[in-house]
Amino acid sequence: MEKHTLAKNEIMATGSILLVLIYVVFFTLFIIIFPIICNNKFLLHIAILANIFALVAISWDLLFGFVGILNLAPAVFYGAGAYTVGFLTKYCHIHPIGGLIIAGCVGLLLSLLLGLPSLRLRGAYYAMATLAFSAVLNTLALGMPNITGGEEGIIGIPSLISGTEWNFYFSSYLVLTCVLALKYMLSTKYGKKLTSIREDEILSQAAGIDTSKYKVIASTIGGVIAGLAGGYSCYYFNNVAPEVFSIAFTFSIITITVTGGIGTIIGPVIGSYLLTFANENLYIIGQYRLLVYSGIIIFVILFSPTGIIGAVKKLKRN
Amino acid sequence: MLELKNVSKSFKGLTALLNVSFEVQRGEILGLMGPNGAGKSTLINLMSGFLRPTSGEIIWKGVNIEKLKPYHIVVKGISRTFQQPRVFLNMDIFDNIYVGLLPSNKSGLFKNNNLKERVFEIIKKVSISNAHSTLARDLPHDELRKLEIARAIAADPELLLLDEIVSGLTVEESNEIGEIIRMLNRAGLTIIIIEHVMKFLMNVSQRVVVLDHGEKICEGSPEEISRNPKVLDVYFGKGEEENLA
Numbered sequence: 001m002e003k004h005t006l007a008k009n010e011i012m013a014t015g016s017i018l019l020v021l022i023y024v025v026f027f028t029l030f031i032i033i034f035p036i037i038c039n040n041k042f043l044l045h046i047a048i049l050a051n052i053f054a055l056v057a058i059s060w061d062l063l064f065g066f067v068g069i070l071n072l073a074p075a076v077f078y079g080a081g082a083y084t085v086g087f088l089t090k091y092c093h094i095h096p097i098g099g100l101i102i103a104g105c106v107g108l109l110l111s112l113l114l115g116l117p118s119l120r121l122r123g124a125y126y127a128m129a130t131l132a133f134s135a136v137l138n139t140l141a142l143g144m145p146n147i148t149g150g151e152e153g154i155i156g157i158p159s160l161i162s163g164t165e166w167n168f169y170f171s172s173y174l175v176l177t178c179v180l181a182l183k184y185m186l187s188t189k190y191g192k193k194l195t196s197i198r199e200d201e202i203l204s205q206a207a208g209i210d211t212s213k214y215k216v217i218a219s220t221i222g223g224v225i226a227g228l229a230g231g232y233s234c235y236y237f238n239n240v241a242p243e244v245f246s247i248a249f250t251f252s253i254i255t256i257t258v259t260g261g262i263g264t265i266i267g268p269v270i271g272s273y274l275l276t277f278a279n280e281n282l283y284i285i286g287q288y289r290l291l292v293y294s295g296i297i298i299f300v301i302l303f304s305p306t307g308i309i310g311a312v313k314k315l316k317r318n
Numbered sequence: 319m320l321e322l323k324n325v326s327k328s329f330k331g332l333t334a335l336l337n338v339s340f341e342v343q344r345g346e347i348l349g350l351m352g353p354n355g356a357g358k359s360t361l362i363n364l365m366s367g368f369l370r371p372t373s374g375e376i377i378w379k380g381v382n383i384e385k386l387k388p389y390h391i392v393v394k395g396i397s398r399t400f401q402q403p404r405v406f407l408n409m410d411i412f413d414n415i416y417v418g419l420l421p422s423n424k425s426g427l428f429k430n431n432n433l434k435e436r437v438f439e440i441i442k443k444v445s446i447s448n449a450h451s452t453l454a455r456d457l458p459h460d461e462l463r464k465l466e467i468a469r470a471i472a473a474d475p476e477l478l479l480l481d482e483i484v485s486g487l488t489v490e491e492s493n494e495i496g497e498i499i500r501m502l503n504r505a506g507l508t509i510i511i512i513e514h515v516m517k518f519l520m521n522v523s524q525r526v527v528v529l530d531h532g533e534k535i536c537e538g539s540p541e542e543i544s545r546n547p548k549v550l551d552v553y554f555g556k557g558e559e560e561n562l563a
Contacts, residue, residue: 189420192413192416192417192420193417193420195409195413196406196409196417199406199407199408199409200404200406200407202368202404203400203404203405203406204417205368205387205388205389205392206366206368206388206392206397206398206400206404206470207389207392207417207418207420207421207469207472207473208389208392208393208397208418208420208421208422208473209389209417209420209421210387210389210390211389
């Protein structure tokens with residue numbers, strides 16, 4: 001009977017690989033064809049924004065959704081990546097590819113800096129510490145205009161890639177690569193360890209897992225992804241301003257992840273596309289957008305706490 | 319195999335354990351008993367690295383382990399269960415055991431080798447009757463207890479610490495757990511059981527250590543313990559002649 005179960009598992013695993021391959025081919029073709037069918041630069045621009053937000057949301061999801069670390073400053077890694085590119089371009093005239101790589105490295109270093117306290121601080125205390133860190137960076141960005149450009153930020157950054165279509169391709173494949181890499185990683189032994197930490201950190205330790213090590217590793221991967229997203233955004237927008245550290249940005253990332261589905265990796269991408277496109281229609285209400293975001297979070301928590309992905313899974317089961 | 323030497327533990331001035339010393343021999347089942355507040359759970363937390371002793375030594379196969387982290391102690395060969403059933407509630411039976419297997423498996427980060435077969439072996443060993451895809455949160459209490467044991471032995475320990483493993487179980491269910499414990503012991507596993515249910519402890523253990531108010535008051539075979547006046551005094555008060563067994 002066990003052999004039958006094992007054989008069934010193997011068949012299911014093979015089926016899963018096939019399914020993943022079909023998804024990869026489908027999305028690769030979709031990304032190639034979409035700009036041709038769409039033929040609308042504004043829509044492509046929104047899709048690029050959605051891709052940038054999706055990357056940051058994925059990194060936040062990895063931390064909160066899989067390890068249970070409540071980081072209230074996803075903007076820190078993103079903003080640091082963006083300012084890194086800004087500084088390197090303004091002061092060092094570095095090649096854009098080099099700038100992007102260093103932005104990822106800065107995300108890594110900052111995530112280590114913020115990840116280490118997470119080993120001692122728990123829950124709300126760590127969340128408050130990250131929020132404070134975000135505020136510090138925001139103040140520095142505003143308070144040192146000679147270096148950071150103050151409120152205006154650093155402007156005149158050259159593009160990494162020219163042309164909206166090519167930016168769409170680049171950002172889309174960046175998202176696809178991150179999703180596939182993380183999905184694969186989370187399906188391995190490493191992923192099971194991460195999930196167990198989210199479920200019960202004390203029990204994970206009793207099961208022989210060095211929870212501190214895995215929390216720091218997850219934090220580091222998340223930091224690199226968000227740093228890369230920040231670096232890329234600086235090249236795409238050709239500038240960086242202190243708003244990248246704002247609470248509003250952090251709030252958007254959390255809303256995107258909650259809406260799409262926490263702990264799913266693909267959920268943040270769906271949430272990002274949905275909310276970024278919706279957001280474009282909310283510009284007329286200005287600051288009240290935050291109210292709408294809050295409303296979305298309350299709605300999702302009340303009616304589908306597992307987000308869109310969870311709701312779809314529930315529908316499938318029924 | 320495991321030796322505790324004058325182990326004491328205080329919490330902000332409150333003494334939970336005072337100069338407790340005993341040894342566990344390879345291959346035995348040692349029972350730890352005592353009334354509420356005797357320090358039994360504190361002791362298991364010390365042996366598994368979740369607490370550090372205020373003073374004293376815990377020696378595992380000749381090496382001091384009192385300063386090691388819990389995960390390190392598991393890798394060294396000591397695994398535990400918890401007083402309140404503690405499993406990964408949102409994971410299924412398979413994954414609960416699979417996670418337990420990971421630290422002892424050195425096949426590399428991304429290889430699974432024969433871990434699946436090993437999970438099914440363990441499921442069979444502890445007689446879990448629910449399907450391996452059943453979520454832990456949907457399991458009845460007795461199956462949760464078996465799953466705890468399964469997760470703990472998945473780490474391939476040499477010493478298993480069971481904290482009130484039959485608490486909340488019926489007599490039949492307790493007997494079944496007792497059989498599993500004896501079977502694991504026959505297979506070479508050394509076991510320490512902390513238990514409130516004295517009849518169960520006396521039946522399963524080969525030797526018993528009794529604690530009261532954080533101090534060891536005696537140790538011996540279950541028969542000796544059941545006749546020990548100090549133990550009778552702790553459990554039934556002075557002058558009580560009733561036999562524990």
